[in-house]
Each structure stands twice: as structure tokens, then as C-alpha cells.
Amino acid sequence: MAKELKLTIGWFYPDLMNTYGDYGNVAVLETRAIWAGIEVEVRAIDAGSQLEKDKHVDLMFMGGAQDRQQASVSQDLVSNKGSLLKDLIEADVPGLFICGAYQLLGNSYIAADSSSIDGLKIFDIETKSPSATTPRLIGDIVIKSDLSPESIVGFENHGGRTILGNRAKPFGHVLSGQGNNGTDGTEGTIYRRSIGSYLHGPILPINPKIADWLITKALETKYGQPISLTFPDDTIEAMIRQKIISKKRA
Ligand code: GLN
Secondary structure: OHHHOEEEEEEEOOOOOOOOOOHHHHHHHHHHHHHOOOEEEEEEEOOOOOOOOOOOOOEEEEOOOOHHHHHHHHHHHHHHHHHHHHHHHHOOOOEEEEOHHHHHOOOEEEOOOOOEEEOOOOOOEEEEOOOOOOOOEEEEEEEEOOOOOOOEEEEEEEOOEEEEOOOOEOOEEEEEOOOOOOOOOEEOEEEOOEEEEOOEOOHHHHOHHHHHHHHHHHHHHHHOOOOOOOOOOOHHHHHHHHHHHHHHHO
16 A cells, blocks of 8 residues: 655745754655655755745644744745745644744744744744843753653754644653743643744654654545554664763653
8 A cells, every 4th residue: 555655844044044954854754754665755945936836745844943944934934935834734734843943933933133023823922032132941951742652852942932722732841951931841832733842853753653653644634544654673773872861860
């Protein structure tokens, strides 16, 4: 069955939203889908291109950036691609939105210079960066999420502190590290089949089960039926996660 399946990954703003090696997430989505026997196309959707309704995207990814890039991407999102992106999320097309991208899908983002950057209001979250002299939240992070029986490991580096609104469900709970704001123990958010998270790393190479979940859900949404795929073993990734977890405990 997998042979006839085709997956189009929409990679939003590959030039502007790509700090801390977040492109590695796209590489993992593409590779694991190919290993599961799926035909894959990766479409770069940058500031100059349109997100046409007829050119379907089955799975979305957007990485992190600093405030300056976020401000220009916000303009393009709010005036151009935002409503289609929202439609895709509401239609259960899965997405992974890391750090700056996560912030931009929220209600608003107050940058470190106090300027307000418009969000798409898809995730019910508010983010505020404290002054440039307040420490950033940086370091290894371990979380527990309903999406994975195993702990999820990543690396965070953000100034913004995010507060979940009443409608927002966390992506996970912090076992060690800072998460959304360093105080309430939540990390990221999950809405329908889309994940917002502060976990760089990038997150997917070291937590391939999240990639497998995104790929499977993307195909289930596209083909409207349960999909069962065989993904490669991830024992080595589990060993690396364990090493990071024990290092945090030491
Ligand atoms: N500019 C944001 C912050 O520092 C996002 C940083 C990032 O994407 N790594 O909060």
C-alpha cells in the first residue's frame, strides 16, 4: 500500500526561519517517509512564493528565528499566507512549528525591544520577551508528552516566555529544563494535529517517533483512512536520548 502513497512537505521560510539547524527536521521527515516506502516532495514556501490552494501541502514545517526575521515573516504571514495556513491546520493537516514559528502562530509576540509582532491566532498562546538583560532560557530540555511513550529530548534557546491561554493544551510537561516560560512546567502546545514547541536540537533526528507520528497523521488526513507504516528501528536514537537524560540527572 505504502508504494502508492505520496507526501508533500511544505517547508515555510527556509531562508528566514532556520536557526540552530532546524532544517534537520525536514531531512528527517523526508528520509523516514522514503524509508517507509512513500514518495516524497519537499516544497520550499518562502516570502516570495504563494501558498496556492490547489498545490496541496500534506505536512508543514517552520523553524525558529530571531526577532528581526520574525517581524518580516509575520508581515508576509498576516497579509498573505496566514489564512490558508490556518485552513490547513483546521483541516487536520499536521505541522511542526519550532520556537520563533511557534510564537508567530500565537496571538501576539512582544519582542525584546517591546515592539509587538502580530501572530496568526491559531495557537491560543501569548509570548513576551523580557528586556535584553534578562537571561534567555537556554539548555538541554527533557519533556513528557502524550504523543510519545518515551521522554522527548531537545535543546532550547529562547528569550520569549509563552503563556498558554484557556484553549491551549501543552505539547508536553517539563521533566528538566525551562519550557514555555521557566515557571509553569508546560512545554509547547498541540492543536489538532499541529505541534508548537521550543525544542530545537533539531527535535526530530533525536526523537524520530514524533516524525513518524507526523508522517502517519499527514497521510491519514490526506487519504482519509487509517495508515500503518513500517519505520526503521530507532535504538541508537533512544541510546542518545538516554545519555542526555542521565547527564541532566548527574
Ligand atoms: N526570537 C525568539 C526568542 O528568542 C525565538 C528564538 C528562536 O527561534 N530560537 O524568543
